[in-house]
Amino acid sequence: MRRALTEPPAVRGALLAVAIVFLAVFLVLPLAAVFAQALEKGFAAYLAALREPDAWAAIRLTLLTAAIAVPLNLVFGLAASWAIAKFEFPGKGTLLTLIDLPFAVSPVISGMIFVLLFGRQGLLGPFLGAHDLKVIFAVPGIVLATVFVTFPFVARELIPVMETLGNEEEEAARVLGAGGGQIFLRVTLPNVKWGVLYGVILCNARAMGEFGAVSVVSGHIRGLTNTIPLHVEILYNEYDFQAAFAVASLLACLALVTLLAKSVVEWRSRRAARPDEPAREAA
Amino acid sequence: MMSASPRRRVLPGFGLTLGFTIFYLSLIVLLPLSTLALKTASMGWGPFWATVTSPRVLASYRLTFGASLVAAALNGVFGLVVAWVLARYRFPGQRIVDALVDLPFALPTAVAGIALTSLYSPNGWLGGPLETLGLKVAFTPLGIVVALTFIGLPFVVRTLQPVIEDLDVESEEAAASLGAGRRQTFAHVILPALLPAWLTGFALAFARALGEYGSVVFIAGNMPMRTEITSLLIITKLEQYDYAGATAIAVVMLVASFVLLGAINRLQSWASRRGAPA
Numbered sequence: 001m002r003r004a005l006t007e008p009p010a011v012r013g014a015l016l017a018v019a020i021v022f023l024a025v026f027l028v029l030p031l032a033a034v035f036a037q038a039l040e041k042g043f044a045a046y047l048a049a050l051r052e053p054d055a056w057a058a059i060r061l062t063l064l065t066a067a068i069a070v071p072l073n074l075v076f077g078l079a080a081s082w083a084i085a086k087f088e089f090p091g092k093g094t095l096l097t098l099i100d101l102p103f104a105v106s107p108v109i110s111g112m113i114f115v116l117l118f119g120r121q122g123l124l125g126p127f128l129g130a131h132d133l134k135v136i137f138a139v140p141g142i143v144l145a146t147v148f149v150t151f152p153f154v155a156r157e158l159i160p161v162m163e164t165l166g167n168e169e170e171e172a173a174r175v176l177g178a179g180g181g182q183i184f185l186r187v188t189l190p191n192v193k194w195g196v197l198y199g200v201i202l203c204n205a206r207a208m209g210e211f212g213a214v215s216v217v218s219g220h221i222r223g224l225t226n227t228i229p230l231h232v233e234i235l236y237n238e239y240d241f242q243a244a245f246a247v248a249s250l251l252a253c254l255a256l257v258t259l260l261a262k263s264v265v266e267w268r269s270r271r272a273a274r275p276d277e278p279a280r281e282a283a
Numbered sequence: 284m285m286s287a288s289p290r291r292r293v294l295p296g297f298g299l300t301l302g303f304t305i306f307y308l309s310l311i312v313l314l315p316l317s318t319l320a321l322k323t324a325s326m327g328w329g330p331f332w333a334t335v336t337s338p339r340v341l342a343s344y345r346l347t348f349g350a351s352l353v354a355a356a357l358n359g360v361f362g363l364v365v366a367w368v369l370a371r372y373r374f375p376g377q378r379i380v381d382a383l384v385d386l387p388f389a390l391p392t393a394v395a396g397i398a399l400t401s402l403y404s405p406n407g408w409l410g411g412p413l414e415t416l417g418l419k420v421a422f423t424p425l426g427i428v429v430a431l432t433f434i435g436l437p438f439v440v441r442t443l444q445p446v447i448e449d450l451d452v453e454s455e456e457a458a459a460s461l462g463a464g465r466r467q468t469f470a471h472v473i474l475p476a477l478l479p480a481w482l483t484g485f486a487l488a489f490a491r492a493l494g495e496y497g498s499v500v501f502i503a504g505n506m507p508m509r510t511e512i513t514s515l516l517i518i519t520k521l522e523q524y525d526y527a528g529a530t531a532i533a534v535v536m537l538v539a540s541f542v543l544l545g546a547i548n549r550l551q552s553w554a555s556r557r558g559a560p561a
Contacts, residue, residue, distance in 0.1 A: 005455055005456060005459055006371075007465055015367060015368055019361070019368040022361045026432060027383050029402055030398035080308075095304070098308055107495075107497065107514075108496050108515075112530070113319060116315075116319065116526060116530065117314075121526055174295075180295035209389075209391025211496070212392065212514065215496075229394070233393055251394045254391075263378070263381075
């Protein structure tokens with residue numbers, strides 16, 4: 001009878017093989033292709049592609065964009081999750097739906113709405129033109145589009161975590177005389193720190209890697225409005241494949257670090273959820 | 284100001300955090316999105332309809348929806364196998380494989396795009412052998428399917444995996460003790476329990492594929508009427524400063540995506556009802 005609860009060994013082997021081959025073809029091979037082509041002409045050529053001034057400018061712009069977008073959305077995520085998870089109020093469902101909205105808007109349309117607003121023929125175009133301000137085809141547009149596409153990440157991660165934790169500890173702290181800031185820093189934040197970290201990691205990965213939305217608002221000016229993904233595109237379209245993949249390998253490394261951090265955080269938060277249970281998986 | 288229920292009002296900061304949330308949401312999301320509605324309203328029905336039904340736009344819809352559907356179906360089949368293997372079997376390297384499933388979420392789409400293109404181009408690792416078999420992938424609709432399959436891969440796996448892990452083994456035991464073979468148990472006990480989550484994963488992968496841009500533009504070839512996806516067409520219109528045309532096409536895609544998300548929400552509430560103990 002025990003045997004009927006699992007598949008026959010041959011079927012198990014076949015399913016495992018199908019899964020592994022599918023993942024190898026669709027995930028491992030593309031990843032391997034990036035690094036293989038990046039190092040195709042040797043390590044010196046690889047470094048040269050990264051040291052090139054336009055590549056540097058792209059790296060700096062990407063770091064700057066993430067350094068603005070991630071903290072903004074982190075603050076928003078903390079505020080939104082506090083309001084939504086700790087209090088009951090009418091219209092909460094609608095608010096949740098609206099927070100998720102940027103996930104439903106495709107990258108190209110996300111960039112487009114900022115062109116409609118700030119572009120030369122956009123709503124605020126004449127005003128910006130009269131004051132010699134540039135948003136589209138300039139850094140502010142890139143930052144805005146990035147903030148938009150990464151908007152829900154932290155909030156979405158934190159709201160369910162805070163809802164599960166409930167209010168008891170915070171209310172106890174309140175009764176004992178703690179102020180709002182104290183409650184948040186000493187009680188809430190330690191409890192949700194893994195959720196915060198997880199949200200920030202995902203938010204950062206998307207902020208640094210966003211292509212479609214940024215591509216629409218950037219104007220692709222070399223050395224000025226190119227982020228790393230846009231620089232990769234330009235190099236690739238110029239048939240400079242080795243350099244394109246060298247720069248792309250930075251983003252691939254970022255993706256691998258993101259996956260690693262995600263696994264670690266998931267493991268830590270699972271362990272935090274059951275502190276009395278020794279982490280067997282660590283071995 | 285909306286009033287919090289008295290029971291929960293012990294905690295401070297409601298006004299401040301909700302106020303900031305609504306302000307930031309309006310500034311970053313609602314205000315920019317409202318320009319879509321404004322632009323569409325200023326356009327008039329005639330030009331709108333003419334734009335969204337022009338042959339080139341219709342061809343891009345057919346390609347985008349068709350390729351997304353095929354890719355989501357491929358993910359439906361292989362995602363089920365991967366989720367099953369990850370949830371039920373133990374094998375060496377499992378944790379690495381499990382972490383790797385999220386790669387399409389973490390890898391920037393442009394990187395995925397150039398990597399897949401180089402793999403499947405005629406002199407690539409896979410493109411070469413496939414071409415000797417008479418199969419062209421890069422710069423054909425098939426290439427678009429490959430890119431969209433990559434992009435949608437985690438959805439089916441990640442929606443099914445927890446459901447498989449939580450499956451009630453007792454009902455499988457009951458089926459087995461009543462004389463059902465493994466295949467019968469799978470078809471009549473396991474599959475019906477997985478169906479809502481399976482459909483949800485399929486729909487999420489489909490929705491993601493509809494709007495995808497970065498991973499597709501490199502491998503697609505981008506020939507009007509043949510391999511031009513709708514997202515690219517929107518960009519082309521924007522580059523020609525045809526804001527109205529771009530908006531019209533975008534609105535159609537956005538409506539499709541909202542309808543789909545509505546369906547996904549209903550699927551998810553169905554799935555959670557299924558998951559709840561009877």
